[in-house]
Amino acid sequence: MVIRPGTRPLVLLAALLLAALAACGRGGSPETPPAGAPPPGRQSGELRLFGADPVTLDPAVATEVASAGYIVEIFSGLVTFDRDLRIVPDIAERWEVSPDGRTYTFYLRRGVIFSDGSRQVTARDFKYSLERALDRRTGSTVALSYLGDIVGAREFRGGRANEVTGIQVVDDFTLRITIDAPKSYFLAKLTYPVAFVVKREQVEANPRGWTRQPIGTGPFRLREWRLGERIVLEPNPHYYLEPRPSLSRVTFLLAGGSPLTSYENGEVDIAPVGLNDIERVRDPRDPLNREFQQVDELSTFYVGFNVRKAPLDDPRIRQALAMAIDKQALASVVLRDLVRPANGILPPGMPGYNSNLQGLPFDPQQARQLLDQAGGPSRLAGLTLLTSGVGGTPGPIIDAIVAMWEQNLGVRIEVRLLDFGTFLTEVDRGNFDLFSLGWIADYVDPENFLDILFHSGSENNHTGYANPEVDRLLEQARVEQDQGRRMSLYQQAEQIIVRDAPWIPLYHSRDSFVVKPYVRGYTGTPFVVPHLRYVTLQR
Amino acid sequence: MTRAGLWPYILRRLLWAPLVLFLVSLIAFALGRFGPGDPVRVLAGQHRDPEVIEEIRRERGLDENFFVQYGRYMAGVLHGDLGTSFRYQGLPVWEVIKPRLWVTFQYNLVALVLVFALGIPAGVWAALHQGSWRDPFVIGLLLAFAAIPVLVMVPVLQFVFALKLRWLPVGGWEPRELFGFLELGILSKNIVIPLLALTLPGLAGVARLVRAQVLEVLGEDYVRTARAKGLDEFVVVTRHVLRNALLPVATLMGFALVGLLSGSIFLETLLGIPGIGSYAVEAVNARDYDGIMALVLLTGAAFVVANLVVDVLYAFIDPRVRLGAEAHA
Numbered sequence A: 001m002v003i004r005p006g007t008r009p010l011v012l013l014a015a016l017l018l019a020a021l022a023a024c025g026r027g028g029s030p031e032t033p034p035a036g037a038p039p040p041g042r043q044s045g046e047l048r049l050f051g052a053d054p055v056t057l058d059p060a061v062a063t064e065v066a067s068a069g070y071i072v073e074i075f076s077g078l079v080t081f082d083r084d085l086r087i088v089p090d091i092a093e094r095w096e097v098s099p100d101g102r103t104y105t106f107y108l109r110r111g112v113i114f115s116d117g118s119r120q121v122t123a124r125d126f127k128y129s130l131e132r133a134l135d136r137r138t139g140s141t142v143a144l145s146y147l148g149d150i151v152g153a154r155e156f157r158g159g160r161a162n163e164v165t166g167i168q169v170v171d172d173f174t175l176r177i178t179i180d181a182p183k184s185y186f187l188a189k190l191t192y193p194v195a196f197v198v199k200r201e202q203v204e205a206n207p208r209g210w211t212r213q214p215i216g217t218g219p220f221r222l223r224e225w226r227l228g229e230r231i232v233l234e235p236n237p238h239y240y241l242e243p244r245p246s247l248s249r250v251t252f253l254l255a256g257g258s259p260l261t262s263y264e265n266g267e268v269d270i271a272p273v274g275l276n277d278i279e280r281v282r283d284p285r286d287p288l289n290r291e292f293q294q295v296d297e298l299s300t301f302y303v304g305f306n307v308r309k310a311p312l313d314d315p316r317i318r319q320a321l322a323m324a325i326d327k328q329a330l331a332s333v334v335l336r337d338l339v340r341p342a343n344g345i346l347p348p349g350m351p352g353y354n355s356n357l358q359g360l361p362f363d364p365q366q367a368r369q370l371l372d373q374a375g376g377p378s379r380l381a382g383l384t385l386l387t388s389g390v391g392g393t394p395g396p397i398i399d400a401i402v403a404m405w406e407q408n409l410g411v412r413i414e415v416r417l418l419d420f421g422t423f424l425t426e427v428d429r430g431n432f433d434l435f436s437l438g439w440i441a442d443y444v445d446p447e448n449f450l451d452i453l454f455h456s457g458s459e460n461n462h463t464g465y466a467n468p469e470v471d472r473l474l475e476q477a478r479v480e481q482d483q484g485r486r487m488s489l490y491q492q493a494e495q496i497i498v499r500d501a502p503w504i505p506l507y508h509s510r511d512s513f514v515v516k517p518y519v520r521g522y523t524g525t526p527f528v529v530p531h532l533r534y535v536t537l538q539r
Numbered sequence B: 001m002t003r004a005g006l007w008p009y010i011l012r013r014l015l016w017a018p019l020v021l022f023l024v025s026l027i028a029f030a031l032g033r034f035g036p037g038d039p040v041r042v043l044a045g046q047h048r049d050p051e052v053i054e055e056i057r058r059e060r061g062l063d064e065n066f067f068v069q070y071g072r073y074m075a076g077v078l079h080g081d082l083g084t085s086f087r088y089q090g091l092p093v094w095e096v097i098k099p100r101l102w103v104t105f106q107y108n109l110v111a112l113v114l115v116f117a118l119g120i121p122a123g124v125w126a127a128l129h130q131g132s133w134r135d136p137f138v139i140g141l142l143l144a145f146a147a148i149p150v151l152v153m154v155p156v157l158q159f160v161f162a163l164k165l166r167w168l169p170v171g172g173w174e175p176r177e178l179f180g181f182l183e184l185g186i187l188s189k190n191i192v193i194p195l196l197a198l199t200l201p202g203l204a205g206v207a208r209l210v211r212a213q214v215l216e217v218l219g220e221d222y223v224r225t226a227r228a229k230g231l232d233e234f235v236v237v238t239r240h241v242l243r244n245a246l247l248p249v250a251t252l253m254g255f256a257l258v259g260l261l262s263g264s265i266f267l268e269t270l271l272g273i274p275g276i277g278s279y280a281v282e283a284v285n286a287r288d289y290d291g292i293m294a295l296v297l298l299t300g301a302a303f304v305v306a307n308l309v310v311d312v313l314y315a316f317i318d319p320r321v322r323l324g325a326e327a328h329a
Helices: A010-024 A065-074 A123-134 A143-147 A153-157 A200-205 A259-264 A275-282 A287-291 A315-323 A327-334 A364-373 A396-409 A420-429 A447-454 A468-479 A483-500 B006-034 B039-044 B050-059 B066-078 B093-128 B134-147 B150-164 B189-218 B221-228 B233-245 B247-256 B258-262 B265-271 B276-285 B289-317 B319-328
Strands: A046-050 A079-081 A087-089 A092-097 A103-108 A167-171 A174-178 A220-226 A230-235 A249-253 A270-272 A292-296 A299-305 A339-341 A384-387 A414-417 A434-440 A503-515 B176-178 B182-184
Touching: A046 A270, A065 A220, A065 A230, A087 A092, A103 A123, A123 A143, A123 A153, A123 A167, A123 A174, A123 A200, A143 A153, A259 A270, A259 B150, A275 A287, A287 A292, A287 A503, A299 A315, A315 A364, A315 A396, A315 A483, A315 A503, A327 A339, A327 A396, A327 A503, A364 A396, A384 A396, A384 A420, A396 A434, A420 A434, A420 B039, A447 A468, A447 A483, A468 A483, B006 B066, B006 B289, B039 B050, B066 B289, B093 B134, B093 B189, B093 B233, B093 B247, B093 B276, B093 B289, B134 B189, B150 B189, B150 B265, B189 B233, B189 B247, B189 B265, B221 B233, B233 B247, B247 B289, B258 B289, B265 B276, B276 B289
Parallel strands: A046 A249, A384 A414, A384 A434
Antiparallel strands: A079 A087, A092 A103, A103 A174, A167 A174, A220 A230, A230 A249, A270 A503, A292 A503, A299 A434, A299 A503, A339 A503, B176 B182
16 A cells, blocks of 8 residues: 655544544444453453563573563473562472582472473473573573583583583482582572473474473463464463462563553553653653552663773773763653663662762763863764664664763764664674663672673673772672672672773663553562562452 | 467566566575674674574574575575574564464455545546536545555544544454454454555545546547437446546556555554564564565565566557567567
8 A cells, every 4th residue: 555654634634534434334333341341352350461572482592571571471490589589489399508509409399280281390300401401402592691600511511511410310309400619699590581491392392393382380371372463371270389370361462553552542451651651641630640650670771881992991081971971861851760860880679789889970070170181082082882772763862971971071972873783793892982781680689780791701791891809809709608798799899890980870770661450469570570470350 | 459469478577577586585685694783693682602603603504605595595485485583583484474464465455445445436426526626625635645644644543533532442453263264353443443544545546546537538439429329427437437447447456466465564563463564673673584585575576476467457458568568579
């Protein structure tokens, strides 16, 4: 069909549409659902919301939030996070840690049945699942990050061993995992999908296609996955933890559309609120205001510097650039309080978060002084900021930052917009002066931010930042058994990092959404944790 | 007019089609491979594991020479294998595209029928009322619809029919099963807004063409003769005028068919319709190489076929086209 651009007053349109609608022969009749009944076309007990199409439902392979959100409801592992982000038993009923902190013995719950009702889960299933994730042929890009601490994992991965020696099946319901050093955050890593249990017979029978109808052990099971259209979950009748799911069905609409409009029209029960609607939803006179909720997410968005090369190897220049940015204005004016301004690296809600951290303040005058000491604005000539942008533009945040630098320091930073894949490749190779990116927690431990992103030996240390003092603190924290001392080590490291400024932390995001009043127990979560079994509908 | 000249003409046109598709596929393949972006890197996200990334690239043959990759892909296509998706990790592209093709095809077909079913009477009516205010009013109105971009039309339709009148859902796709195997999304109320957004702007083109053709035919001698014989005006219009005026309109239909397979990116994205258009956006963002290729080939093939149909129709209607082609050959 030909659709041409142009504009035309709307009033005329509305009247004419009525005629056209009648001509279509399907003018619907107005209907309001009676109180207490589900809306037309819906099953009772069905929760409807928007979702994104997962890349895969294979827990070993998934790397992104969209896939993980479904996987944590369909599958489960030894341990999990509860909604308050504490590590709690899942299939492992309890566990013991050896005195040297290196051996974990998990005692599995008896009677955990796969969702197809076929058989019980045993320790051998875990050994199989973890080894499968680590097997290079499975193609998991995250397995080593999560399971690489296990003794023998790297040898197995490299093909030098035919099993992971650190994973031992003691008996049907006892599993022993040995790690290379007493890392207390190891348990947190086991909450991630890559450590979930899969059913060997199913995977081996159909290695490529099994994820279209996966068999798991999670609170829900997949009823229907129509690519690009919808995912429907239904309760897993064999689920073993209380509370069991109360919803009869959860339908995720994957095709996109207009979430808030659909929400107002009663077609979905939960909808995200974006920048365009936030003003309206915040207005106390708007009916949506009472249904609005915000939850801090465990994420930090930042500008990173290439500290390996001049002029950004000079901390004074990095500090000057950091102190020329008004983060409060970014958060409240540009992003309308959809985010919180960031002072440090760790987001609020993360253990070890330090509310007394001495950040670099917004101080244009001192910023100019620092820059002058370091050789003046001319040293920054020709620098480029890499970004993958927002919908084909650099986005409001980058525009604002560049304007602040120009206004407060008189320097002009060029912006180079790349698609996400190319962007990551360039950042991997160190082909950048500055870049903007965000980091979202994989598991709840400060190691996941500070060690992974700032230790000089980490694969994910994109800026090239290397400070022996920081390395020492981070290495100490890895194996420190006293949690209080451990957090204090991370706080010391964070303080030094913030002063050295390989990053300008910009903001922490918040999940902003509206929920219908009859949906009970739906709380946003700071990152992906299973939570749908707590939701009930009370119409 | 003999039919002898028609078949060689069709044959010549058919020979061009594979060449065109070959060039289209080669260019699209090269743009993907040499353009920026890397599907494996997009998939891996921020966790870096160079070894596995290399393994995946090797397994998918991305480390090989361009022509080897192209040759292998096209050999697969000729055997009915459209490749493997990155966006939907490991799934065959055909499995990803098939349900979406069906979705896009359904609602576009209905829209196509509506455009012609409403556009033709509107054009005839306008032509018959030439000289009165009715003619410019109807055509002006339809042009106004055609002038509204879909990005404006859709939100207005949603606002009026869903939020204010509460007659319709704001979008979405609710298929119903018929006879146990046929899944139709065009039976639900969800489809009304997309159909309006697709049909209204399309009416002007058909109506104007029909109007112009009817006016031309109305001036012909045989119409005057028919009227002079005292035939009823309705009979004159349906038997004599329409039959002659509608032939060129049939060719317009050929191109409208392309829409059946290509879908509309904006419409599907705004309204949450899981068709080919919304997948195109996803596929490009994820650098879903094989998926993009499949879309290009499908749309390309649809276009080539539509062109062929139009050319053949023209040749059939108007022998001069065929003769001209022969003279140049």
